[in-house]
Amino acid sequence: MIELVNVSKSFSNGVDVLFNISLNIGKEEFVFIVGPSGAGKTTMMKLLYREEMPSSGKVIVDRVNVAELDYKQVPYLRRNIGVVFQDYKLLPKRTVLENVAFALRVTGAPRSTIRRKVMQALELVGMLRRVNAFPDELSGGEKQRACIARAIVNNPPILLADEPTGNLDPTTSWDIIQLLDKINRRNTTVLVATHNKSIVDSMKRRVVALENGRIVRDQLLGGYGV
Amino acid sequence: MIELVNVSKSFSNGVDVLFNISLNIGKEEFVFIVGPSGAGKTTMMKLLYREEMPSSGKVIVDRVNVAELDYKQVPYLRRNIGVVFQDYKLLPKRTVLENVAFALRVTGAPRSTIRRKVMQALELVGMLRRVNAFPDELSGGEKQRACIARAIVNNPPILLADEPTGNLDPTTSWDIIQLLDKINRRNTTVLVATHNKSIVDSMKRRVVALENGRIVRDQLLGGYGV
Amino acid sequence: MFSNLEFFLIEALRSFRRGALMSLVAIATISVSLVIFGLFLLLVINLGNIVGTVSSRMDIAAYVEKDISLEEAGELQLKLGKLPGVEKVEFISKTEAWRNFKQEFGTKLELDDIMTSNPLPHTFSVKVRTPDLLPAVAKQVSNFQLIDEVRYSGKFIDQIRTLVDAVRLGGAALVVLISFATLLIVVNTIRLTVLARETDISIMKLVGATDTFIKWPFIIEGVILGVLGGLVSFIVLKFSYDAIILRVAAALPFLPLVADQRLLAVIHLVMIVGGTALGMLGAYISVSRVLKSEV
Amino acid sequence: MFSNLEFFLIEALRSFRRGALMSLVAIATISVSLVIFGLFLLLVINLGNIVGTVSSRMDIAAYVEKDISLEEAGELQLKLGKLPGVEKVEFISKTEAWRNFKQEFGTKLELDDIMTSNPLPHTFSVKVRTPDLLPAVAKQVSNFQLIDEVRYSGKFIDQIRTLVDAVRLGGAALVVLISFATLLIVVNTIRLTVLARETDISIMKLVGATDTFIKWPFIIEGVILGVLGGLVSFIVLKFSYDAIILRVAAALPFLPLVADQRLLAVIHLVMIVGGTALGMLGAYISVSRVLKSEV
Numbered sequence A, B: 001m002i003e004l005v006n007v008s009k010s011f012s013n014g015v016d017v018l019f020n021i022s023l024n025i026g027k028e029e030f031v032f033i034v035g036p037s038g039a040g041k042t043t044m045m046k047l048l049y050r051e052e053m054p055s056s057g058k059v060i061v062d063r064v065n066v067a068e069l070d071y072k073q074v075p076y077l078r079r080n081i082g083v084v085f086q087d088y089k090l091l092p093k094r095t096v097l098e099n100v101a102f103a104l105r106v107t108g109a110p111r112s113t114i115r116r117k118v119m120q121a122l123e124l125v126g127m128l129r130r131v132n133a134f135p136d137e138l139s140g141g142e143k144q145r146a147c148i149a150r151a152i153v154n155n156p157p158i159l160l161a162d163e164p165t166g167n168l169d170p171t172t173s174w175d176i177i178q179l180l181d182k183i184n185r186r187n188t189t190v191l192v193a194t195h196n197k198s199i200v201d202s203m204k205r206r207v208v209a210l211e212n213g214r215i216v217r218d219q220l221l222g223g224y225g226v
Numbered sequence C, D: 001m002f003s004n005l006e007f008f009l010i011e012a013l014r015s016f017r018r019g020a021l022m023s024l025v026a027i028a029t030i031s032v033s034l035v036i037f038g039l040f041l042l043l044v045i046n047l048g049n050i051v052g053t054v055s056s057r058m059d060i061a062a063y064v065e066k067d068i069s070l071e072e073a074g075e076l077q078l079k080l081g082k083l084p085g086v087e088k089v090e091f092i093s094k095t096e097a098w099r100n101f102k103q104e105f106g107t108k109l110e111l112d113d114i115m116t117s118n119p120l121p122h123t124f125s126v127k128v129r130t131p132d133l134l135p136a137v138a139k140q141v142s143n144f145q146l147i148d149e150v151r152y153s154g155k156f157i158d159q160i161r162t163l164v165d166a167v168r169l170g171g172a173a174l175v176v177l178i179s180f181a182t183l184l185i186v187v188n189t190i191r192l193t194v195l196a197r198e199t200d201i202s203i204m205k206l207v208g209a210t211d212t213f214i215k216w217p218f219i220i221e222g223v224i225l226g227v228l229g230g231l232v233s234f235i236v237l238k239f240s241y242d243a244i245i246l247r248v249a250a251a252l253p254f255l256p257l258v259a260d261q262r263l264l265a266v267i268h269l270v271m272i273v274g275g276t277a278l279g280m281l282g283a284y285i286s287v288s289r290v291l292k293s294e295v
């Protein structure tokens, strides 16, 4: 489903972030990306939905080389990849409901199904109570959950979750990870970048460890540390 | 140093967040605030530096009732309280260096001391490598560390850290907590709101647990759970 | 596309409402620049009109020395009136002319004592439609047998004609310039409101919105801003111009101000339609720019 | 306060540079509205000037019937010239007047055949400084013993005077209106750039900045935008006006356009200073508003 071949990334201001990354992730997989702050986890994910372009190498998502994708096709790629952004990226002047609905609206989904699916997704992340709140009126964890709801509302074949539990208490974190796991079992490829040691250790899934832009470990049934 | 007396907080749109909170924190203390997402941790901290006003009750910081403070005095209150915001609140068009320096500039500190203190603070959080980057060019953890550097650069007598390790790997998290501990030993009152169970458990400090806007536990030498 | 129209409309209205202060500031700016535009337009039209009227008052004097009967005079007047370019022909008999002359100089000169007979000729005063027709008409008039001499103040008319041309040209240039300026101000104002939402736009792109999908609500919002700006300026201009012509008509009744309701309606329409078009254009340009600069 | 000036300046320059697109858009808008303002000002000044010149050409005719010597005439001319409000006095002897008259009507009338003596009086043509002085001066002129009759075209002068007053008043009103409009546009433009940085302002407050500390860089930035907008508009206006008067002087040499370099310098100064002041004012108002609305 996802294939990185000798991918390197340097930013225009000369910062080198990824060095010769190669990685192959199958359709049914659930992968944790771990590594210290600044290792390049977020950057690697950004390559997949083309928020960033690789400096060299191939980024293949669902048999398509993302870097060579026509500009017009990018929105359709992105609709197939649900993303939980590390910094949420909620639209500030829209309520939680509208934010989540937006991801469905862009696909042209009919109004009736939108409302049903949005409420479902918000229920899954435990946010029914705050549907009409604006992002400014949410706690950190609530924003994070709204963002998760938006990422999954569309049932995308690929789900990228960048530090999805950074602002959640252990119980809620655990619920969210269970949710991601359930989604994975419904045939969705799931990538989770996280620093949450206890979750990685107890899930026993494939772990890819980045350090200074290089893959230093790729382990099935791995843990957070070595 | 900090005293809350029967504090309640409802937002103007009718959401009740804090109910009759009373709390007394001494000058030398290091306190963890824990509780599920949406419990009211951030709101409680906002009352201390007057980002929010209490609906009722007294909020006393350094013998002054914050709610009755003259508008002109608020900046001086805030200079005495270093805050690590949960959402960082870095100025987007300024580099890391400028962001941290800003907290000193507002106090009218001389240029020479500013540079020295800023570099010191950035070194403490391990951000010397990225001093000239803009917030947009930082990883999640780097933003968080820049925000921590800004909060401590001024050596404020009170330090509020709202989820300061949410985007940091366990090693860096631990370094940051050690740093906060060191700052506390230099006679600074430190409040840390966090979901990081392992840190709270191993630090063995005073723990205040919030749930649905009420203090459900206040324990010296406590842990994350009961 | 069109199934989304309702949604886009709702979107536009919402963002309009939620960014109320910015929207109001934008509308105020648009209204103000449209009012200036309208005032300029009316000023130029009126100037053209005034100069036009003044110049149309220029006439040709055709003298007949032979004593002619009233009948003959009437006949000639009719013929002259039928010449192309002629607006009006007046007949001033030599008696009348003499009376006028005496009125001008008479009180102090005992003219009747000095002169036994009236020395002045009969005069036809020929008004032409536009001053540039003067030479041609004068030539035709002089071709009539009865007419002995034709006069018009050539140099003065030339000056007036140049002035009229200059005012018309200058006015047109000014209108073009002000249109351009208005366009710039309106487009820029809307661009500022769009630039303020760059972050929103980048988020929309990241969650899979196509450029078209993002554009429409902005364009509709631009149209709303433009329409409201146009309406406000229309109201301001209408009432102030009505007040102005009333006052001017009272104070300077001889000044020919434009009060043709149909022309005014057209100008007002231009302002509303112009505001709308500019709002749309401004939004389109700005949002396209921002979209291109985003990932 | 002033120890911070350097810092504020650097801050302002930085935010100006980093928000380059917005700044450019703002400067463009400000320039455009100032150019319109300047054009309007020049238009009104020139209109006033033209009407003023035209009306100053109105004169009083004073008739002397008695035959006077050239010496007497010269003396009288001198005395008339010394009356307050009088600009220029011309003497047209009866012979000259008769020659003019004959030139006007003469070719076709054998006047000399009819009249043995010149029936016209000597005439002094008295020009006054402003048309409203006409009645007073006329009265004084008529008090001279030698003068038999004094004439000026009262009704026409009244109309001209009303017109001059109207143009002056209307011009002043227009200038006030356009000044106000320019003010609104500039202030609003800057307000839009400030509104776009509400978040920045709230963050600054949260890390302990006083309102004054936040305000200054914005005000300096407003001044920079205003100065640059003013300079651009000054350059545009200077060159276009120079081009216009050259062309008009060639095409309509009789039109008295204002080319007084000192007056123009004042207008240009007004634009630059005005731009600066408006930039400052706009920034001050907007940032104060935002500051008040923030925590």
Ligand SMILES: Nc1ncnc2c1ncn2[C@@H]1O[C@H](COP(=O)(O)OP(=O)(O)OP(=O)(O)O)[C@@H](O)[C@H]1O
Binding pocket: A011, A012, A013, A015, A017, A035, A036, A037, A038, A039, A040, A041, A042, A043, A044, A086, B130, B133, B136, B137, B138, B139, B140, B141, B142, B167, B168, B169
């Ligand atoms: N736009 C950019 N321009 C320049 N450097 C960048 C940019 N974005 C990221 N970087 C740098 O690239 C490195 C990797 O960033 P990335 O966000 O991928 O880290 P990460 O692994 O997600 O870290 P974290 O766990 O802290 O979120 C960081 O040092 C960061 O400063």
Ligand SMILES: Nc1ncnc2c1ncn2[C@@H]1O[C@H](COP(=O)(O)OP(=O)(O)OP(=O)(O)O)[C@@H](O)[C@H]1O
Binding pocket: A130, A133, A136, A137, A138, A139, A140, A141, A142, A167, A168, A169, B011, B012, B013, B015, B017, B035, B036, B037, B038, B039, B040, B041, B042, B043, B044, B086
């Ligand atoms: N401005 C606001 N208006 C309305 N409700 C608000 C506002 N700010 C916060 N709330 C609500 O108050 C409750 C407590 O929020 P708070 O941010 O204090 O939670 P928290 O304990 O910090 O949670 P987290 O761990 O997720 O950050 C939440 O339900 C939140 O939605």
Ligand SMILES: [Mg+2]
Binding pocket: A041, A042, A043, A086, A162, B139, B140, B141
């Ligand atoms: Mg990251």
Ligand SMILES: [Mg+2]
Binding pocket: A139, A140, A141, B041, B042, B043, B086, B162
């Ligand atoms: Mg919080």
